[in-house]
Amino acid sequence: AQTVTQSQPEMSVQEAETVTLSCTYDTSESDYYLFWYKQPPSRQMILVIRQEAYKQQNATENRFSVNFQKAAKSFSLKISDSQLGDAAMYFCAYRSRSGGTSYGKLTFGQGTILTVHP
Amino acid sequence: GAGVSQTPSNKVTEKGKYVELRCDPISGHTALYWYRQSLGQGPEFLIYFQGTGAADDSGLPNDRFFAVRPEGSVSTLKIQRTERGDSAVYLCASRDRNTGELFFGEGSRLTVL
Numbered sequence: 601a602q603t604v605t606q607s608q609p610e611m612s613v614q615e616a617e618t619v620t621l622s623c624t625y626d627t628s629e630s631d632y633y634l635f636w637y638k639q640p641p642s643r644q645m646i647l648v649i650r651q652e653a654y655k656q657q658n659a660t661e662n663r664f665s666v667n668f669q670k671a672a673k674s675f676s677l678k679i680s681d682s683q684l685g686d687a688a689m690y691f692c693a694y695r696s697r698s699g700g701t702s703y704g705k706l707t708f709g710q711g712t713i714l715t716v717h718p
Numbered sequence: 719g720a721g722v723s724q725t726p727s728n729k730v731t732e733k734g735k736y737v738e739l740r741c742d743p744i745s746g747h748t749a750l751y752w753y754r755q756s757l758g759q760g761p762e763f764l765i766y767f768q769g770t771g772a773a774d775d776s777g778l779p780n781d782r783f784f785a786v787r788p789e790g791s792v793s794t795l796k797i798q799r800t801e802r803g804d805s806a807v808y809l810c811a812s813r814d815r816n817t818g819e820l821f822f823g824e825g826s827r828l829t830v831l
Binding site: 604606633642643644645646647650691693703704705706707708709710711 | 749751753758759760761762763766768773774807809811813818819820822823824825827
């Protein structure tokens with residue numbers, strides 16, 4: 601079974617600064633997806649960024665980028681030019697690429713609360 | 719609708735009562751997932767539907783929990799004889815068949831007194 605670990609329960613950053621959220625995972629599979637989701641107080645999980653394990657290039661979405669280290673099973677999220685609207689709970693998640701009865705099922709980490717100070 | 723809709727948004731019930739939580743997925747999404755999120759934790763998988771059938775129900779904690787999706791669209795999560803430990807946010811998601819991306823609703827917060 602896969603596990604996802606986020607070792608930072610809380611992080612804080614000043615507006616306009618950069619912050620990095622950490623995530624490690626454990627799997628015996630070679631092909632999979634990794635995700636970062638944002639959960640604001642509305643409770644809706646919003647996809648921030650996605651990385652396919654077979655791609656060596658790190659994914660980037662505007663101010664959000666990842667550092668994917670497959671051998672180390674590490675997947676960190678960097679938020680540049682932090683904005684007040686970035687404040688939320690952030691979850692790292694794993695999904696197998698293989699099909700079968702569990703296709704699409706996500707395994708989440710415990711989450712990191714991000715506070716952005718003006 | 720435009721997004722995944724979940725009702726009720728909040729539900730308070732007494733220990734031992736029966737509750738139903740409803741999920742209306744994005745139109746055309748055949749895959750639907752239920753997750754449970756306890757306070758301060760990440761969501762945990764409960765059950766996955768492909769069409770009308772439950773393809774994977776390995777996450778249901780015990781036989782008090784049951785889910786249906788009779789017409790392959792709306793799904794209902796049913797909890798019998800609720801316990802205080804069932805208090806959590808229950809999230810529903812549906813999957814875009816082209817991109818594989820999951821779209822989540824805003825969840826139903828269940829509080830068992």
